[in-house]
Amino acid sequence: MGAEWTGTVVAAALAAAAARSDMETGKIYNAHVVPGLLFGLLLGYLRGDLYYCFISALMAGTGPFIFWLLGKAGGGDFKIALALGALVGAHVGIFAFIFAWLIAFVVYMVKHLAEGSAGHWLSENFYVMLSFFNKTGYNRDAGEEVCFGVYLFYGLFLAEIFVKVVGN
Numbered sequence: 001m002g003a004e005w006t007g008t009v010v011a012a013a014l015a016a017a018a019a020r021s022d023m024e025t026g027k028i029y030n031a032h033v034v035p036g037l038l039f040g041l042l043l044g045y046l047r048g049d050l051y052y053c054f055i056s057a058l059m060a061g062t063g064p065f066i067f068w069l070l071g072k073a074g075g076g077d078f079k080i081a082l083a084l085g086a087l088v089g090a091h092v093g094i095f096a097f098i099f100a101w102l103i104a105f106v107v108y109m110v111k112h113l114a115e116g117s118a119g120h121w122l123s124e125n126f127y128v129m130l131s132f133f134n135k136t137g138y139n140r141d142a143g144e145e146v147c148f149g150v151y152l153f154y155g156l157f158l159a160e161i162f163v164k165v166v167g168n
Contacts, residue, residue: 007043008160010036011087015096015153018080022149028076033083040086053086060085060093077148084156091167092159099162100148100155107151 014036018028037057044053061082067073085093 007040007087007089010039011084011092011156012153014080014083014087015149015156018076018149019147019153020149022076022147026147028074028080028149030079033076033079036083037079037086040083044086052089056090056093057082057085059090060097063094063097074148077152080149080152084152088156088160092156092163095159095162096152096156098155099158100151103154103158104148104151 014032017032021032022028040057041050041053044050061078064073064078064081068075068078081093081097084096087093088096
């Protein structure tokens with residue numbers, strides 16, 4: 001297995017661990033994220049592209065960091081973005097979050113359509129696409145929680161496929 005796939009496999013395991021802890025506790029723990037980040041940087045060092053891994057981590061973490069500063073994201077979302085960027089590169093890390101946002105949007109739209117409240121939900125949450133990173137969920141008054149780690153797990157796989165297909 002090449003170093004590229006090693007990073008992908010570790011990123012998938014990291015995303016799975018984050019998804020599980022996010023579903024069970026609503027948190028993504030440092031114990032999951034820090035080893036992944038350090039392993040990604042170690043892979044970069046061994047491949048001779050430590051600088052690229054470091055910059056990729058920063059690029060993948062920029063969006064979640066901004067949302068964290070705005071109070072719309074938990075710290076775990078930002079930290080896992082750093083780790084994924086180091087492990088799989090900025091392009092896959094960024095697309096993983098974009099796909100995760102889209103998956104979460106579709107899931108919550110289907111949920112609200114099934115409940116017959118989609119129109120009200122959209123009118124109350126016009127900024128919904130920008131609110132996926134929200135520590136307490138889409139609609140704080142309704143008490144909806146978003147376990148973003150779960151969506152990120154699936155977003156990572158879609159991003160890997162997308163980058164491999166579009167990149168070739």
